[in-house]
Amino acid sequence: MRQKVRKTLIIIFLLLFPVTLNFLSPYVSIDGAMIGIISGSLLLFIFMFVTAIFFGRAWCGWICPMAGLSEACLSINNKNVNVKRLRIIRYFIFTVWAGILIAMFVMAGGIKGVNPLHLTENGISVDGPMKYITYYLVLALFFIVTVTVGKRGACHSFCWMSPFLVGGMALGKLLKIPRLRVKADSSLCVKCGACDKKCPMSINVSSSIKDGYINTSDCILCGECIDNCKKKVLKYSRK
């Protein structure tokens, strides 16, 4: 039941992507920064950072429009990916983007205002022919990378948003704030491997649980491992 709800949600958010595209756009943030404006996308990235302190990467498992597309691709390519190698590419892209963003704010003379609807004045992102091209290019890029690389390949390799989530989690850990996690009673585990097979983030769940919880920033709290473990080893916990 939980997975049906989750999958319905991520499909709904994928269908709403023509409306929300600009609020997830790395370009809109930079365009705003050029005139000293904090745009809607930068506000959303800050919101993601803050929510990750308490809910980790639940955004990626339950809300992100790209989650629906990534999981649809599992029926074409269900191979695990080399998470560590792809992470290097992702952080390189994020560092370049963040550097440009900061440089633009500096060149604009600092932050001059906030406009959540910057470049989205009528509230809908895809409102013209050029926007349709951008929309289909983003979908095509995510689709091609994911079916080529494997499970959530685009998420692992070039998502500019996930570093905000990982950063929020790191801050929460530093401040010792309880965060939603997947907790495990490893004494019940029979090493059947069902959780490893079902994890969309290529996490070796059965090995990770020796610490008593899934201890990696790659976990998106989707609950697939929880719902596919017949021995009830895993559960959500905020401790």
Ligand code: SF4
């Ligand atoms: S990694 Fe990025 S693209 Fe993938 S689900 Fe998370 S926020 Fe969305």
Ligand code: SF4
């Ligand atoms: S599905 Fe459950 S019992 Fe099987 S390996 Fe994973 S945690 Fe252990």
Ligand code: SF4
């Ligand atoms: S470890 Fe479990 S909750 Fe985390 S991403 Fe994998 S399947 Fe989802």
